[in-house]
Amino acid sequence: MVFKTKKRRIIKKKLNRSLPVTIMLFMLLAIFGVFMAIPLVYAINNAFKPLDELFIFPPRFFVRNPTLDNFFDLVAVMGDSWVPLSRYFANTIIITLLGTVGHIILASMAAYPLAKYKFPGSKMIFSIVVLSLMFSPHVTAIPNYMVMSLLGWIDTHASLIIPALAFPLGLFIMKQFMEQLPDSMLEAAKIDGASEYRIFWTIVMPNVRPAWLTLLILQFPVLWGTNGGDFVYSEELKTLNYALEQITLGGIARAGVGAAVALILMIVPITLFIVSQSKVIQTMSTSGMKD
Structure with a gap:
């Protein structure tokens, strides 16, 4: 009887929204979606415009007369550089992958004891993490540079990867998700003889998948778009973003190349976001757990 009553309440709640209201909500979301897609569509069209259409x-x-000349010009310009384009790509991929994956693993391992164990100083540590969210990266730029200089990591990829591992928002998100895991499930695994490492990798991490996918969406674009100008000085260690920024400084003649550069820098993070977002939503809708 209780189940039938709850079912009737749910049905009545669903019927409260009329068809005109649903249509209005759909149209409102469609308008916002089109509005947010305009910059992306405009950037894609600019990348295929000839110079006469760019300055009209x-x-x-x-675009009226699409062309690939902007991309051919980009390849030609990079061909004259003494550092090949593939080297810039490799540097960016190394920094992005190591920084993103390392941050997810480190944030998860640090958040697990804060979420599931009570030890002296745990609240103070988490309070420090929360307070660190108030500081802009520009505020901590000088201390980061001083630390990297003392460690001898200036002009190395480590100066870009190591600070990315300590992104405080990641630890905060992982802790909040891990607190939702039922303690009874972890205690049952311990009774079955599972070690802490096995519990963490086989039970905790799969169940907080929305959290580390969210961190992937947040951290990947930051590292992909970094130029490393403050920490990396050697040309062979520069990132793709830095190289493409130097190309766009060539003046009006390279406006088409600049449009192609903008598309290249946008396409990878946007593709990752589209793929990961669907998985995050699907996982969130099926991962509700309670004692």
């Missing part, structure tokens, strides 16, 4: 006034939103 009033500017055209859609």
